[in-house]
Amino acid sequence: MFQPSPWRDDFPAIAALHRQQQTYLDSAATSQKPQALLDALLYYYGHGAANVHRAQHMPGALATQAFEHCRAKLAAWLNAGSAEQIVFTHGATSALNLLAYGLEHGFQAGDEIAVSALEHHANLLPWQQLARRRGLRLVILPIDDQGQLDLDAAMQLIGPRTRLLAISQLSNVLGTWQPLGPLLAHARAQGALSVVDGAQGVVHARPDLQQLGCDFYVMSSHKLYGPDGVGVLYGRSQALAHVRHWQFGGEMVHLAEYQQASFRPAPLGLEAGTPPIAGVIGLGATLDYLASLDAQAVSAHEARLHALLLGGLQERQGIRVLGAPQTALVSFIVEGVHNADIAHVLTEQGIAVRAGHHCAMPLLQHLGLDGAIRVSLGLYNDSDDLQRFFDALDQGLELLR
Ligand SMILES: Cc1ncc(COP(=O)(O)O)c(C=O)c1O
Structure with a gap:
């Protein structure tokens, strides 16, 4: 079910990115900015x-x-x-x-x-x-x-x-x-x-x-x-x-x-x-x-999207979610496929996520990995963004596996 973000229009860059067929899912790296700013x-x-x-x-x-x-x-x-x-x-x-x-x-x-x-x-x-x-x-x-x-x-x-x-x-x-x-x-x-x-x-x-x-x-x-x-x-x-x-x-x-x-x-x-x-x-x-935002509505929106993201990744074969994410972001790897290849396919399809060690090299080494894909959410994201991400991921998985 479509879960729109009530705050999407407050962030002009989201519409601008959309016009360029870009879906922004990298808010943990940096966020888009509200018109008020x-x-x-x-x-x-x-x-x-x-x-x-x-x-x-x-x-x-x-x-x-x-x-x-x-x-x-x-x-x-x-x-x-x-x-x-x-x-x-x-x-x-x-x-x-x-x-x-x-x-x-x-x-x-x-x-x-x-x-x-x-x-x-x-x-x-x-x-x-x-x-x-x-x-x-x-x-x-x-x-x-x-x-x-x-x-x-x-x-x-x-x-x-x-x-x-x-x-x-x-x-x-x-x-x-x-x-x-x-x-x-x-x-x-x-x-x-x-x-x-x-x-x-x-x-x-x-x-x-x-x-x-x-x-x-x-x-x-x-x-x-x-x-x-x-x-x-x-x-x-x-x-x-x-x-x-x-x-x-x-x-x-x-x-x-x-x-x-x-x-x-x-x-x-x-x-x-x-x-x-x-x-x-x-x-x-x-x-x-x-x-000025309703803090409870923001938390509920973030929680719904996070559950959608986590659930969608967990139900796909061959995907390993790192740790037990509780909020806002999920990192994962695809068994047998390098994270840079996944990132490449997602980038080609206009999905902006982060791949690599996320400035935490010792942690990635500890987990036995040289990198992972991270999808992270902002309050302007909605379920359509995640749908576009999953569609691109599924196409990528078909291509790469
Ligand atoms: C947990 C954590 N600490 C520190 C930083 C560094 O923040 P800044 O970009 O403001 O230097 C980051 C940025 O990714 C971060 O995620």
């Missing part, structure tokens, strides 16, 4: 761009006001406590690198950092490289055959030597939610800091950060229907105060002399240089748009 960008650039936190003039004051208003909006949206706890970065990757450099001073040789076995490279490599710089031990929290984190093993591996736990909220490959509640509580009891990579999770479940109980949370605007080039780092006030300045230049300085300088505290102290002003304003407009 396009309007906000046009307004900002059309009415006078200006740099923030420095100019006295009217456009500068307006830009600063709009920019800081978005910081407050984001803090409220995430239930962060206060706007001072929100640092703007250039993406989730840059937020995680900021942390890996800014927290480096607190580690000593022999300390441990724990990460799960299914992290995106963005939440693995900064910690791996920090461990190498400082002689730390990177502890990998294992997953079972279904790709689920082995919670008992993880609880044992996080111990008194653990100084930091870095874990994603939702896997970008397996579509599984991680058991954050017990892990974060246990890490805190051991005196470790915790970092949650919410790049995927924030899109499908609006977090309550005060309740979640992590020290840091990072997210990325472009996956949440916002502009690219913007990321967010949230920190608990005490934890944020522990992060050292890591990039130096304009905006973040308090007083500068030739031989020395003093710096502002977070958030501005961690935002060296011109921040992504238009991007932040655009993210604010996107949040307003998302807040």
Whole structure:
């Protein structure tokens, strides 16, 4: 039965892609953008761009006001406590690198950092490289055959030597939610800091950060229907105060002399240089748009589509779904056919999905694979999109097997 998306027309690119016979099923890589965001960008650039936190003039004051208003909006949206706890970065990757450099001073040789076995490279490599710089031990929290984190093993591996736990909220490959509640509580009891990579999770479940109980949370605007080039780092006030300045230049300085300088505290102290002003304003407009939607209707629509996608794949012969996906995306392989060949056939038929290692090479290696196809959903997708995907897949399977 046709299940239309009530929000499809809010995203002009979906119609444009359709006119080019393209079905977009790669929202976990990046999302399409709502008209509300396009309007906000046009307004900002059309009415006078200006740099923030420095100019006295009217456009500068307006830009600063709009920019800081978005910081407050984001803090409220995430239930962060206060706007001072929100640092703007250039993406989730840059937020995680900021942390890996800014927290480096607190580690000593022999300390441990724990990460799960299914992290995106963005939440693995900064910690791996920090461990190498400082002689730390990177502890990998294992997953079972279904790709689920082995919670008992993880609880044992996080111990008194653990100084930091870095874990994603939702896997970008397996579509599984991680058991954050017990892990974060246990890490805190051991005196470790915790970092949650919410790049995927924030899109499908609006977090309550005060309740979640992590020290840091990072997210990325472009996956949440916002502009690219913007990321967010949230920190608990005490934890944020522990992060050292890591990039130096304009905006973040308090007083500068030739031989020395003093710096502002977070958030501005961690935002060296011109921040992504238009991007932040655009993210604010996107949040307003998302807040205007019926959250229950969005969840129900996503759940229906996900079930349709998962069920359709599971009922086809020779397809192996990776793990036990719970939301928004499904990765799979076709026995005996290389994922690049499947991707090629789908691409030829205008189906935009992602193939490869999904920036999680160690996880794919652990699963004994060199790649997989990932189909991921946005709130503009509907059952017709999935029908077109399955038709193309069936044709591809006939051709390739
Ligand atoms: C789980 C996860 N973490 C981090 C990132 C990196 O995000 P960004 O593109 O904002 O750097 C991604 C992007 O795919 C992701 O899926």
